[in-house]
Amino acid sequence: MKGPASANPLVIKFGGTSVGGGAAFGRAASIAAEAARERPVAVVVSAMSGVTNLLLGHAAGVVDRDGVVAGELRGALAERHLRAVREVVAPERRAEVERRVLALLDELVETIERPAESVKARRAGIAVFGERLSAEVLAGAIARAGVPAEVVAADPIATDRRFDEAEVDVDETERRCSRYIAPVLGGGGVAVVPGFVGRAPDGSPTTLGRGGSDLSATVIGRALGSSEVWIMSDVNGVLDADPRLVPDAMLMPRLSYHEAHTFAGLGAKVLHHKTMEPAAEARMTVRVRNTFAPETPGTRISADFADGDGVRCVALRRKVPMEIPCANGRRSETAMVVCIGSPSERDLKLGLRLLRKAKIRFLHAGFASAGLVFVVNGERGEDALRLLHGSLVTADAGVEEVA
Ligand code: ASP
Numbered sequence: 001m002k003g004p005a006s007a008n009p010l011v012i013k014f015g016g017t018s019v020g021g022g023a024a025f026g027r028a029a030s031i032a033a034e035a036a037r038e039r040p041v042a043v044v045v046s047a048m049s050g051v052t053n054l055l056l057g058h059a060a061g062v063v064d065r066d067g068v069v070a071g072e073l074r075g076a077l078a079e080r081h082l083r084a085v086r087e088v089v090a091p092e093r094r095a096e097v098e099r100r101v102l103a104l105l106d107e108l109v110e111t112i113e114r115p116a117e118s119v120k121a122r123r124a125g126i127a128v129f130g131e132r133l134s135a136e137v138l139a140g141a142i143a144r145a146g147v148p149a150e151v152v153a154a155d156p157i158a159t160d161r162r163f164d165e166a167e168v169d170v171d172e173t174e175r176r177c178s179r180y181i182a183p184v185l186g187g188g189g190v191a192v193v194p195g196f197v198g199r200a201p202d203g204s205p206t207t208l209g210r211g212g213s214d215l216s217a218t219v220i221g222r223a224l225g226s227s228e229v230w231i232m233s234d235v236n237g238v239l240d241a242d243p244r245l246v247p248d249a250m251l252m253p254r255l256s257y258h259e260a261h262t263f264a265g266l267g268a269k270v271l272h273h274k275t276m277e278p279a280a281e282a283r284m285t286v287r288v289r290n291t292f293a294p295e296t297p298g299t300r301i302s303a304d305f306a307d308g309d310g311v312r313c314v315a316l317r318r319k320v321p322m323e324i325p326c327a328n329g330r331r332s333e334t335a336m337v338v339c340i341g342s343p344s345e346r347d348l349k350l351g352l353r354l355l356r357k358a359k360i361r362f363l364h365a366g367f368a369s370a371g372l373v374f375v376v377n378g379e380r381g382e383d384a385l386r387l388l389h390g391s392l393v394t395a396d397a398g399v400e401e402v403a
């Protein structure tokens with residue numbers, strides 16, 4: 001028997017690619033079920049990959065053709081979710097999950113057809129269905145993996161009325177989590193909570209902003225008194241640079257809250273920029289792990305780690321609003337490379353020397369609150385990022401190269 005809900009539940013968040021189709025749902029479900037054999041587990045789930053874009057695209061495009069467009073959208077979503085249900089939900093539970101998916105799709109069509117109080121309220125009201133749908137499929141898949149699972153449909157995260165990037169009401173969220181999530185955990189089940197979704201005081205649906213399911217996970221973890229949150233995605237953890245721009249980016253096995261917060265704030269895709277706030281406040285450990293390689297340790301972000309030595313990671317900000325006047329009178333854009341961690345004067349000097357040698361024009365270099373910054377000619381931003389990554393980032397002991 002599992003312990004009571006108060007026994008430190010683990011929160012596991014699955015991103016969109018971790019529930020991108022039947023096979024992915026199956027993997028996610030077995031990770032959740034396995035963890036749930038040891039301790040209470042609340043799962044936070046994103047929409048199936050691409051679904052939020054689809055929903056928001058329709059929310060923007062629907063003008064007069066509501067009936068037609070809503071019908072097409074319903075068909076596309078039914079196809080994707082029902083296929084996943086057939087692949088991962090046990091036959092005896094399938095009809096019930098299908099019924100719930102179809103009921104949500106009816107509700108979506110009604111929402112599309114109903115007038116909303118504002119454009120943002122309408123977008124939020126439509127977007128939340130992505131997570132509601134994936135939660136039903138994932139709960140069905142977890143049940144098949146042998147652990148009872150229940151969707152928490154009551155929108156436990158309380159927010160204000162900023163529909164597209166709502167602010168969390170911490171106290172009310174705690175009350176709602178005790179009321180709607182804790183009983184499921186107490187009964188020995190996995191609670192499956194749609195991520196990204198919030199609820200305004202009048203009950204209208206809100207969203208936490210694009211990529212906000214990560215934040216949902218740490219918000220729920222804080223409310224439940226968790227000590228650990230796993231962010232499951234399709235990469236091995238947090239890399240020390242954007243791997244699309246820096247092919248030899250390396251995995252960082254550990255990060256301080258401050259480093260992770262700064263890196264996420266500068267656009268590191270793997271974590272929503274507000275994720276670390278509840279984590280640091282409640283001193284929860286956040287592990288960023290790969291659903292498709294669950295044996296890899298991933299990145300651990302915790303109160304146990306102080307900022308590391310030297311430069312830990314680098315981020316590129318494009319279109320920095322400081323412009324270089326050009327000879328022809330036009331202005332060219334600038335980009336900024338931010339070196340995060342504990343950079344030194346030596347790093348600054350070395351960076352400048354290398355930029356000069358590579359003939360990358362720079363406008364400014366110096367220490368800012370986020371770290372050591374180099375502002376360069378916009379066209380050379382990526383070159384500067386690779387150069388500074390290669391020479392300034394000090395690899396952590398025992399790091400593993402990421403293919
Ligand atoms: N599904 C939402 C989005 O795509 C939230 C999330 O994935 O975290 O933005």
Ligand code: MG
Nearest residue numbers: 016046047052
């Ligand atoms: Mg997503």
